[in-house]
Amino acid sequence: MPEPEFLKIVRCPACGGDSVYAPKNLYRPFCSARCKNNDFGAWASEAFRMPADAPPEDGVFGDPKLQQ
Numbered sequence: 036m037p038e039p040e041f042l043k044i045v046r047c048p049a050c051g052g053d054s055v056y057a058p059k060n061l062y063r064p065f066c067s068a069r070c071k072n073n074d075f076g077a078w079a080s081e082a083f084r085m086p087a088d089a090p091p092e093d094g095v096f097g098d099p100k101l102q103q
Contacts, residue, residue: 048070
């Protein structure tokens with residue numbers, strides 16, 4: 036007798052809905068192609084960026100030992 040298949044349900048990172056996390060879901064961890072494509076579009080347009088402390092525009096760049 037085959038083992039019963041237990042489905043792992045996760046939250047879709049795009050819409051927050053339920054998503055089946057299994058090989059049969061081609062879009063995992065997303066719930067649909069739409070959510071997967073929206074997320075990819077956000078990455079491609081650089082909507083997802085890590086915050087960085089940018090130096091002042093008039094600041095000197097490079098090795099601090101060479102700026103003396």
